[in-house]
Amino acid sequence: MRSETGDVVLSLKGVSAGYGRITALHGIDLEVRRGEIVTLLGANGAGKTTTLKTISGLVRAQAGSITFEGEELVGRKASAIARMGVVHVPEGRHVLRGLSVRENLELGGFTVHDSKLRGERLEEVFGLFPILQQRQHQDGSLLSGGEQQMLAIGRAMMHGPRVLLLDEPSMGLAPKLVLETMRIVKQLNERGATILLVEQNARLALKLAKYGYVLETGNIRMEGEASDLAKDTAIVRAYLGG
Template sequence: MEPILDIKGLEVAYGKVEALRGLDLCVGEKEIVALLGNNGAGKSTTVSTISGVVRSRAGTITAFGRDITAAAPWSIVERGIVHVPEGRRIFSRLTVHENLQVGGYTVRETATVDKRIKQVYELFPRMAERRHQQGGTLSGGEQQMLAIGRAMVAGPRLIMLDEPSMGLAPLVVAQVMDAIRSINEAGTSVLLIEQNARAALKVAHRGYVIDSGRVTLTGPAGDLRTDPQVVEAYLGA
């Protein structure tokens, strides 16, 4: 099966600092792929480059059979790829409902936006309860749910989540991961960027481990969970 996202030989540098060094990665239809690595490994650079926020100096990014290496960020969203950045970055002064409406800015049909917001409320009942509350007054876990919900209003075929478990209590992490699984079961592919390898590999189908901008390991999530290198570096003895 041809992947919906196919990255080959991706190279990115910030000045003289090489962030990605020939990265290869792919995501299949209705697949959850985990991208694991320590701080500075190149995880956030990878998704920022896919979403058009950062430009590569070499390599190609193909999505749904089309080259998007040089595409504008808004065009990439319209093509079905949505990025939920690290730190959530919701609009703190807007209400929950207004934040969700912003997620539909590339969607032409108001009725479609309304339908998708309703689906977000079904996925995250807490958001429905807080629909008139300002985003900045939500807890960290609620803000993460809002950020994911806002992305879903765009109707992505592929959603990229950058460190969704960061700063969250274990119980809330489990709730977020359950939501990611539900989103995937409804048909959306997921690229999950995480330092929390234990949580990510529980929901992922496949995974990549990157270090210093290169893929060092890849395989089915079940294999990575028992790989001695992953256990030692990310899961504990």
């Protein structure tokens, strides 16, 4: 467990969740501190995506507590959680076909009623991803995989996230684009974003993150400073190909 003090923004305590009669998470404890990147590692089916979906309200917690800046999230609708500032970028990007890049981004700002603020956030997204500005009138579904990932992250930024939940942002991308995506994640963090990252490239995730958790069949099996996990022989064998 983490021993040093810190400003805990997001906390899971004893959280169990699943689908119907199938329990995918078994009483997990996890915390994310302000300004950190925290990574969640594990094999396929370990419960990583379910963890993010449970935090964001897409899956209902069966037991336990999830708090964001001291406020309970369990029982709230996903839309309400997004309005609070906990924003989920799901695996698969989910760019809406038939809508332009700009319309996809504007849809991400549906929780923002101040038109001036929406405009400022749109300019911020275009500043971070110039290619999206260049292609703002193009159908978003016609972008390359890497560009669609930029669009998915940009759409989340339109909410004004205080915590970003990123699920497999590099999945399906060419190696060069994987590095570019991780650079973007680092840049978002340097701009002040707190991030909970699920990423198939464990080696890169541990390089970016401050702290990490290892999930196995819905249980937290290991946790620690990311730099220490990267040196752990069991982690290296299981997830880093060493």
